[in-house]
Amino acid sequence: MVPGQVQQGVDAAQLLPSRDDLSRTRLAVQRQLSQAKSTRHTPIQVTADGVIWDGHHAVRVAAEQGATIEVLIVPASMPPSGLTILQLPVG
Numbered sequence: 001m002v003p004g005q006v007q008q009g010v011d012a013a014q015l016l017p018s019r020d021d022l023s024r025t026r027l028a029v030q031r032q033l034s035q036a037k038s039t040r041h042t043p044i045q046v047t048a049d050g051v052i053w054d055g056h057h058a059v060r061v062a063a064e065q066g067a068t069i070e071v072l073i074v075p076a077s078m079p080p081s082g083l084t085i086l087q088l089p090v091g
Helices: 024-035 056-062
Strands: 004-012 044-046 052-054 067-075
Touching: 024 056, 052 056, 056 067
Parallel strands: 044 067
Antiparallel strands: 004 067, 044 052
16 A cells, blocks of 8 residues: 555454544444445545544444445554554443
């Protein structure tokens, strides 16, 4: 993956989170947006290593649905939280 590049057809379940938890409220909003087939105003952003930079809640919903997503590769590096997006606790 090259920074600045948009990748399509990325398996959401394979992306790694960089945070430790998710918000139940924000997940509910993302599920509603997904059901309405609403387009995101900002791209889901990931590092070249597949670590989520921005868009954790949207990635979680897509992973729960077994969907592929479009991501923007950012020129940054950060370690994953050690969990998969589907293992992150929801509070």
